[in-house]
Amino acid sequence: MRYSFLSLLANAVSGQRLWTPAWRDAAPKPSYDAVIVGGGGHGLATAYYLAKEHGLHNIAVLEKGWIGSGNAGRNTTIIRSNYGLPGNIPFYEWSMTLWEGLERDLNYNTMVSQRGILNLYHSDPQRDAYARRGNAMRLHGVDAELLDREQVRAMLPFLNFDNARFPIQGGLLQRRAGTARHDGVVWGYARAASRLGVDIVQNCAVTGFLRDGERIVGVETSRGPIHAPKVGLAVAGHSSHVAHMAGLRLPIESHVLQAFVSEGIKPLIPNVITFGAGHFYISQSDKGGLVFGGDIDGYNSYAQRGNLPVVEDVCEGGMALMPRIGRLRLLRGWGGVMDMSMDGSPIIDRTPIPGLYLNAGWCYGGFKATPASGWCFAHAIARDEPHPAAAAFRLDRFATGHLIDEKGVGAQPNLH
């Protein structure tokens, strides 16, 4: 059923009985033209664009749990394209463009909210680094503004300006950035892909690969073997694990990032704010909860949960930046297992193994990439060549030295 005000009305009078499943909960077929492993945002978007842009309809997304159970369902929903390096900017901007039309494309309200993101700076060198980044964005046609302290104060008067250990000096603002409803993105892509014939198979864990010599010709799963000449991996925090089944060792470590939500309150925080002198960023969900997070826990983990020191560190940042949230309560914290790549940037590429394609290494920033990641990965799978917007995201860049290290911290994933 197409979603519209009319369909809502029809259901209102029918006692909500006309609704049908948002997507088909498919059973796996023995073979497909391509399978995507991982039913997160990236996997589902890839399937959707494979079907829509490349005409591949006999495809499946294989998800070991329920769709959206990974990082797509546990991120802090920030979308932005305020990157600084040429390898990144066009890609994230393409993603931003896709976000801007997503709801109508999918006929699903993913609540893309362009409320803006403000990255605060607290020193001259930090201002200079933001200026470098903001100007790089502008040269790529991406919106960016550099605010001084008084402009920030006018915008967010409740921040701590006057008693700060690291006083706010200004901020880099991207107005087109914002948030999107994380679960809605998963469900929207699933519904749209399902309508184009894609099989969405839940509770189907990939446990191995079917090989014909060198070439990969399908996957072993908890629900039996599935043949496909092309297999795309989009398993976020589990890339090393799944790639290992194919004999690949990746430039990736799995780390846990925690996030938190407060009790719901009336509107307080109008946009997305990042603290530049501590590990803290925050926005407010449409439901009223303050959604916030900070640094990763800092050690390899597949546990999907974190520890107390980071909770404290994040809240210390929060209190330093906006001491009026002291009496608001932290309602829930959770963690996600992320692929931390060795230069902090992703990989969308063919692998050295014929038939196997890789979409990985998104670190803590892949939610915003969801549309473009799906778009470009679909392109790579369908055409066997990189999409121009993602051409820098090569797997061999670590060997050649063409790194995309936005933070400049080098091959230490827990610092990215």
Place this chain on the structure above:
Amino acid sequence: MSDSRLNSVRHGRADGAAGVRATPLHHRALATLVAGRGQTAALAERIGTRFGLCLPTTPRRVSSGSVAFVGVGPGRWLAMDETGDGLAFETALVEAAAGHASATDQSDGLVLLRLSGPDLRRALAKGIGIDLHPAVFRLGDAATTPFALIGTTLWRIDGGGHAHDLTVEIAVARSYAADFLQALTEAAAEFGFDLHPTARG
């Protein structure tokens, strides 16, 4: 030391006896002693001969006369001499170690305080994560651990007062000392905190 209470300044709760007291220890020579690779045993022997004590291989303080060594890491000690001057003590250590270790004067690098009082354990618990229960952190035990976010090394000494009163000496990097005192004052305020005035600054 006991007379230092007389000219202390009270912070926090004003009534009753102070729960926590702090006195600076100004005139100590301090040095880091670092053993050479695989030379800890030889060093211990030399130090033993020279200073008449057994160099601890665990985080403990061992003293003899005016000299004490506090284990701060494998093959690393904070050495101190209550009477000496920094350079002289460094030289004495270098001579004693005879090539088995290096010594580095730290008399100016660290600020030392003696802390005591019936509520000291509760006050320190607000910054220090390790267990300072007297059955766990025994007389002579030492630890290097942050107080809140500031690095410290502390060791338990005999305060000469009530047995259940914890008495420790604590070393903090000089550049952090003012901030440390600020944090300690805040932690101890509810118990009443007697701070010897020269400890500030």
Place this chain on the structure above:
Amino acid sequence: MTAPTAQNTGPSRRLAKGGLIDRSQPLEFDFDGRPLSGVAGDTLASALLANGVTLVGRSFKYHRPRGILTAGSEEPNALVELRSGARREPNTRATMVELYDRLSATSQNRWPSLEHDALSINRLAAPLFGAGFYYKTFMWPAALWERLYEPLIRRAAGLGRAADHEDPDRYEKATAHCDLLVIGAGPAGLMAALTAARSGARVILADEDFRLGGRLLSDAPEVDGAPAPLWVDRVLGELASFPDVTVMPRTTVFGVYDGGTYGAVERVSDHRAEPLPWQPRQRLWRIVARRSLLAAGAIERPIVFGGNDRPGVMMAGAMRAYANRFAVAAAREAVAVFANNDSAWSAARDLSRLGVRVAAVIDVRERVDPALTAPLAAAGARLMLGSRVIATSGKRLSVVEVLTGGKRETLKVDGLAMSGGWSPTVNLTCHLGSRPVWNDALSAFLPGSLPPGMTVAGAANGRFGLAACLADGAASATAALADLGFAVPSAALPRADDDPAGLIPFWHVAESKGAAFVDHQNDVTAKDIAIAHREGFRAVEHLKRYTTLGMATDQGKTANLTGLAIMSALTGKDIPETGTTMFRPPYSPVAIGAFGGSHRGKAFRPTRLTPTHGWATEHGAVFVETGPWLRAQYFPRPGERDWLETVNREVTAVRTGVGLCDVSTLGKIDIQGPDAATLLERVYINGWSGLEVGKARYGVMLREDGMVMDDGTTARLGPTHFVMTTTTANAVKVFQHLEHALQVLWPELDARIASVSDQWAQIAVAGPKARETLARIVDAPFDLGNAAFPYMAAAELTVLGGLRARLFRLSFSGELAYEIAVPARQGDRLVRALMDAGAPFGITPYGTEALGVLRIEKGHAAGNELNGQTTAHDLGLGRMMSGKKDFIGRVMSNRPGLRDPDRPALVGLRPLPPGARLRAGSHLIPVGQPTDAANDQGYLTSVAHSPTLGHAIGLALLAGGPRRIGERLRAVDPLRNEEVEVEVCNPVFVDPQGEKLRV
């Protein structure tokens, strides 16, 4: 503020006697501006009820009137804004607020008043607002989302309001250690703590309530033949006699973390209007426990039926608690009880005994033990077995409609006690990721695999009888302690009876009329679950996210199980197969301020002060935060118009006379031992073995990936003794890097390192008059002459008549310059002495700002260039890389991407229009080319106004770098809407031959 309304009040419902309250201590408080009174021992909820206030809030989505559902931290409904102004605390559960004098609370999520809420019209639109409706609409027109729909949704959502000001109260954090942490002080927890205490263990007993006893306070049974509270007092008395037992009331253990670490929050002062002096509002505890015992009890669950959210409908156990513990009758006229289990009958019996009229007990079961029914029948209650409630009515409950014997009947009651059975409070057992397991006999989830070191006892472990809880508490503690090697003395258990706990599973009255609520706070109804089912959101986690079931401030403590039971009925899968959603910390919401502790404001992070801080303050320095340090940024003089004028003066003083600057913040590392030089060879790109004693050398360190990590000078003080300096920013990192090299990479090396950053005060003395200044303080016979002490010389010497010092002839500014170090306590003396010595030459203190200008004039790379993305080649330091040895980063520096001659490399820039200013962060575009990414050839890293040259200068990383010297480019800065034409030049603007520093 709301005007007092007649309806939301009533005559006192306080029972004439009984209760664990202190009637001699009346407490005044107000709710929505109306003055009310309670007594010590009340919660806000019990006091409101005692005053007849049953309407307490409005629900999240439909703004339905809501009352008080529970008597504990599981409360979904009775949320208020507590206190006001800067202390306003939205969403505070009235059931958890200990009443204090002059408490003030306000209802929330309503306008204009609680009684008349405009948004309650949402109820009319409820058919439109089914689960997930917002995903299906508000898409057209696109631009209206941010401008119209979203603001509307945001304003309607979100319950209470945050405070308008900074939180005025203090918070602190602390760590505690114990052998056994007992979580919950009901019968099981108390017995456990007592058992452990008697065996000599270190015990912490924490309970979130302000009064200990758990259900013993609410159920009022007898223990050892006496009222339970007496037994509780005896136990607490005995516990107090053990020095190593800590009893912590008002303390919620909110989270289980790795390694036996538990998070807890102690509400030190929340029961007062304001904290006492020196007391924090709350204290966050990290409890490190060798073993823990979870005795958190059980939470009663509702039954889902039409109108089950009406004020007046309450959990049976809560009604029992209000009567027994608080001496409050939850209803004035009469109550009915609706249940599927025995415990509600005990509640009914207690109510009836205390004089509350029980009109009827409605049980879905056909048969109930006559021992339970008889007393109620005798008290005149109707026994309606095999029956169910299908609807309620009244703004506040007045009528209950019952389906009994195939007929509908109405009962006039103003209270309805419901009970769907009890769910063990297993939350904390799941925080490390395990799932609870379904127990069919109890119709409840019980703890699954437990966090290491944890055991569970009492109702949390499915033991619902009192005697069983006492025994379980003792036995579990005994086992845990025996495991730790304690000899546990055996002791007789107190005598008690087990309450009957028979139950048949029952979740949802299918015949319900009107909305039947599953999640009271988030307004999720049985119908919403049916929608989710229809649309395929059948996995419990999908169900949760699509309907928001269990996502409110109570985290579905009362709602989750009924919700998934209803889903399980729809799918035909049983409950274990349906599963539960994940429990996460915190167990109940915790103030963000508590997690922050004292680390806020200026105390957010520690501050390091330099040895000359006091002196600089006296001299009017303006300070700047550089990492942990406060450093003097510049020293303004009266009459100077702005900082630039000051900085120009300071720079000029250095170039023409002499200046001094505290550089103690640089990392200083003492390196000794036979392999000291070898260590340097391996961490620096250049050679070290040949460095003479008494000389210093500039060194560059790479990361193993080939990028520059740090730079600095290292001096050789003896054959096996070096002192290394690092940048201020990387001091800690470099020390760790050296330790890594010595302990991990090459443990065979014998080099011994010690940080001496805090030991030495180090002051740069720079300028043509530097030597003459220093000459006045160095002790004879030290020879400062150029021959005896040339550029890059280093020496140990004495100054000021015997003061130990180190002198290095280094120059960051490009002038004749020295860095002189003395023991840190002498830093103040040294700086004053230097000021005196330099007075004849006009010695000028300079700060970090002038330091920056001087180094840019001299073309030295610093933080903005050492940004982790640059190689030694990029910075013009490639020639330093030794070809004769291995060093960290050598191999990876040879990757093609790092050797590409077109990589951006360091150059100088000067603006062509004289007087134009440059901006760091500008990008470089060829003249005549469009300003776009394709023509982006680099960017400005550092800029300054050079008073020496009289114009702006800049350093930049430009593609192709030095081979483009002389070329003209445009420095564009779209952010600030500026553009300047620049000429590429040598980055060394001043004295490129380096003559000045060698004089």
Place this chain on the structure above:
Amino acid sequence: MRIPCPYCGPRDAHEFTCLGDATLTRPDPAAPDAASAFHDYVYRRDNPAGPHRELWYHGGGCRSWLEVTRDTRTHAITDARFAADRSSAAQGTEDRP
């Protein structure tokens, strides 16, 4: 999480920093395949879900580099020893998870 430092005793993990995989050995820079060996050493990781030997630095305590064996699924720590004590024999032959 608490790490049993062999010198200091058990300490909260926030006193430490983690550097990751401890099974890697810095390759011989003079070997003919040094470039690819260093690429593996610097960038590629087994990243196992299960027991993991990893390097932790006790910066808040004794400043030792430790080799800690920790399960990445449960965070359970089964061993912690001084990295400097790794015998050269163990370095090459340890089985990889």
